[in-house]
Amino acid sequence: MSEVLIKAKKAKEISYQLISKTTDEKNKALFAIAHQLLEDEKDILAENAKDLQLGMEKGLDSSVLDRIKLDSQRLKTIHHAVLDLIELNDPIGEKLDVIQKENGLEIIKKRVPLGVIGIIYEARPNVTVDAASLTLKTGNAVILRGSSSAKYSNSVLVKSIQKALRTTTIPPEAVQLIEDTSRETASELFVLKEYLDVLIPRGSKALIDTVVANATVPVLETGAGNCHIFIDESADLVMAKNIVKNAKTQRTSVCNATESLLIHSNWYEKYGTQFIPYLIGEGIQLIVDDEISQAFPELQVATVEDWATEYLAMTLSVKLVQDLSDSIEHINKYGTNHSEAIITKDENNAQIFQTKVDAAAVYHNASTRFTDGFEFGYSAEIGISTQKLHARGPMGLEALSSTKYVINGSGQIRK
Amino acid sequence: MSEVLIKAKKAKEISYQLISKTTDEKNKALFAIAHQLLEDEKDILAENAKDLQLGMEKGLDSSVLDRIKLDSQRLKTIHHAVLDLIELNDPIGEKLDVIQKENGLEIIKKRVPLGVIGIIYEARPNVTVDAASLTLKTGNAVILRGSSSAKYSNSVLVKSIQKALRTTTIPPEAVQLIEDTSRETASELFVLKEYLDVLIPRGSKALIDTVVANATVPVLETGAGNCHIFIDESADLVMAKNIVKNAKTQRTSVCNATESLLIHSNWYEKYGTQFIPYLIGEGIQLIVDDEISQAFPELQVATVEDWATEYLAMTLSVKLVQDLSDSIEHINKYGTNHSEAIITKDENNAQIFQTKVDAAAVYHNASTRFTDGFEFGYSAEIGISTQKLHARGPMGLEALSSTKYVINGSGQIRK
Structure with a gap:
């Protein structure tokens, strides 16, 4: 089995556990992550230096190198962004509608996690933490597929996140990184409809277009702005x-x-x-x-x-x-x-x-x-949707949720 | 230009006009359609008889023939279903959120039509009227692509609908049928992202799977229920x-x-x-x-x-x-x-x-x-969504809408 398949299967399995995690459990995990990242600063910056070194050798543009670069200050910003999420209202479990039918059926429309979210992104290692913490706050499992230019940084960041999760009730595999950054692993994700509930591409128009054109997994399109x-x-x-x-x-x-x-x-x-x-x-x-x-x-x-x-x-x-x-x-x-x-x-x-x-x-x-x-006052966002289905404009936590009807009866049958 | 392309372009153009139609204008159009269908009963049943005749010659299953069949009673049921829609609340224009920012910006989240909806469906000619009236009520333009087994019925029904619309302020091309029912016209619709905002397949699992696998246009998946x-x-x-x-x-x-x-x-x-x-x-x-x-x-x-x-x-x-x-x-x-x-x-x-x-x-x-x-008490439905994005479970009128942020300022710039 390929790395992608193993991790996607695992993510699906974990996603069923995450559904019933409480807000408190998820917030404790975010707290642990925020602190672990600072604790691991030395390792993180050392691995980031490897990406920068390779980037310079490859002759990457200085603006790209700047996007890859982490330092003490930037890590603190990331740390605070994770802590900020703790304060936000958890949309999961919210009752959107309660219908009492004459036959006694009670129909409750509830907000639930999407399940497994795949995120395909470029450069910026801060997206790794950002995406992991937003998806965790909303009870989703996430598969991260970053770019090769930030591969050491992404890897050490996810290790740090997983280390933090091990001290909590959230399984560490709630956040997984595809280490193999070859084109094939992205293509594999496009069609893993059995295990992925949604794909979110973050990056250039070319990246987004490729995902939209090839994915059978539903895509949340973000970004391009003419x-x-x-x-x-x-x-x-x-x-x-x-x-x-x-x-x-x-x-x-x-x-x-x-x-x-x-x-x-x-x-x-x-x-x-x-x-x-x-x-x-x-x-x-x-x-x-x-x-x-x-x-x-x-x-x-x-x-x-x-x-x-x-x-x-x-x-x-x-x-x-x-x-x-x-x-x-x-x-x-x-x-x-x-x-x-x-x-x-x-x-x-x-x-x-x-x-x-x-x-x-x-x-x-x-x-x-x-x-x-x-x-707009929505605090954290996972991107700006330019599509018309599901979410439009800045996507906050609610965009990372779905709904479900829970119906309680006492033996009702349809006439 | 192919039939599909001509009609899709036209639909996009019309969709921009439909955005600003009032509830009253749309309801008058529904009323006109309901009555025209009864007025055209003779023509409709005559064309339907052709489909049934061809179906029998082709040896179609009696259950399929029954799904194609229209009669006076069934046409009345369709007539009443259109009239029932008039009573329903029009979701378009509804303000979902109003945010007043300290800098004086007013941000309003409003419900808007999706734009152009493509519906690919099998057999049942009642879906033709059903889909046309639901999409019209929500200010969308629709492209209908029915199956060859109901082609005469679908054609006469859409002609009747367009005749009705000509007496109203809604352009007749708000509802268009792809007359060519060859496989190619469906495939063409799958990828017309420039003109179609969403595709809704209604029918067998095989049909839905084909659309999901091949469409680049976002799909609202309905139906299969194990x-x-x-x-x-x-x-x-x-x-x-x-x-x-x-x-x-x-x-x-x-x-x-x-x-x-x-x-x-x-x-x-x-x-x-x-x-x-x-x-x-x-x-x-x-x-x-x-x-x-x-x-x-x-x-x-x-x-x-x-x-x-x-x-x-x-x-x-x-x-x-x-x-x-x-x-x-x-x-x-x-x-x-x-x-x-x-x-x-x-x-x-x-x-x-x-x-x-x-x-x-x-x-x-x-x-x-x-x-x-x-x-569930939602009245009309366009199908039951089994996906997690946008809509889940029975899809009523709201599932045929999107949102938009309208922002009013007095010269505000970002600091």
Whole structure:
């Protein structure tokens, strides 16, 4: 039996035990994990150094190396994130509905764990602890499949977690890592419908697309964000400047950063000669449509691909549109259903935009950067869902649960 | 462009219009449809007769022909089912959460339509109207792909629906049928992720498995039910007789009928010689394990395949188990996560069973036959979900919706 199969079978078995663990038992396990991680700091940083060394030898980008890197401070942040989860309400066991039927049947709809969750992710070793603690809090067993570039770090982190679990009532195999990071082990996970209840890919669009295309296990799709801002005819100039600057430049590598700007042509006529140079002055590389290019010939001209590109950099595509419905059509065509914004003084236009744009979060007069579990007040999140089934937008603990009907009778039969 | 692609593109376009239709507009459309169907009775029955004629020529089973058959009475039932939907609460637009942030942002979580729903189904033409009206009530566009055996019936029904919609504010293409019932059109739908938001297969396990294995569009899995009853040591004999008889024989062709019986060996020792002949006397064909077979050598002996078989007939597999955990393990291994029941006087055992058995509905002292939208009080249902994401158990109107965050600001940017 392969490593994946052995661990997946084990996870399924363990998941049936986890269903009946109390909130207190799970919180004690989180507490133990948080402390074990600090206790094992020396080992963890030593193993992390091996990943960094190999990464440098392989010539990995400095931004990738930075994502892999752990240090004392980052480990403390991870430690605190685990402790924070203890405070959160445990959704498992919650009664969502109680129906009393005339025949005496009592039908209770309850929140239950999903079962076994597979998480396929890239680089960042903090995801290892993050995913393990979120799934544990919700009574799920987890199979982690990280990338080869963080393999020593992931391995030592999971060993530390399992060591902590051994001191608790939660079986250590509630959290398992696939040590073999070859492509085959990911493919094997895609189709293990018998043992996995859900797969969550976290990482690049390419990774997510591969999982969606090949998995028979249900997938919780997270992430890609080709987010837009539409500046309507009546938009306030100062507000437009502030929001676009914030949404594009405050942090460029994140999925809720804005990638494309649509400007009402009447607004552009009034403010374009002031606004475009403002964006350039903020260090943003603009890729523009033909009309803007005529006034600013030094700017790169956009191709169709640009409208569909998530730059994750200080780059912004800019396009003029004739009206509100033009902007909605463009966004529904090229967007990734993540976060979209309209800047307007016209409440009616805002409402139409918010109704017709098909995305997880649609903003009126605010930056797209707010789409985030913490900003929404949900605390921990496992990712931002861009799909429409099960969960949409920031996914908190509830997204890691399912429901079940428990029905109590006294011999009822169907007429 | 193929028929599927043309219709899917159109459906996506229409879906953006449907988002903003009011409950009143949708209800008026349902009313128009219900009446048009009666008005077109003559045409509908004439086309249905063609399907029946072809079916007879092809030598289809009488049970299949009966599922295809429409008559005046059945059309009235369909008419009333559409009218009943008008009374139901429209989930679309419902505010699920309103969050007021300190920075002045107002975050509203709203229920929205899924968008475009593809339904792939077999035989029964009533599903055509059923699916069309449920998806319409929830503001979705639908692409129907029925089977060739009901192709004339489905076609005339959708024409009638579209004729009705032309008299309303709902575009007729909100409901479209794929007329080409070749295998290729189904395969094409599986991967139309760009235009379809969800696929719902309704029919045999083989159909559902094919869709799940091949679709990249998210699937709402419905149906297969290899349901069990476990008779615990302390079960009441009369209750056991009543419930098993009801769950097996009241209607055998449905997914919530019981297919497999597990009996605690101590109970069997006491009551087996009375209970087994009782089941046989009720006309049930028993397929039994080795131990029961020794006492009843005339009964067929079960193979491993029997434990995994949904008979949908007057057949029941029967197995002795040593204890509660044996029964739970067996059910989690061979069940299809649909409906499972325990008969016991021991409340503690009931609770353990209801916690650890991994199924949409888990009964204590009641027949598995109750898993049904109407029995649960949800009125209309689009199917019974046996998956854990999005919806579990009977799926009512809410299962045909998604959510969206609408955020209102006054220039907020992220710090």
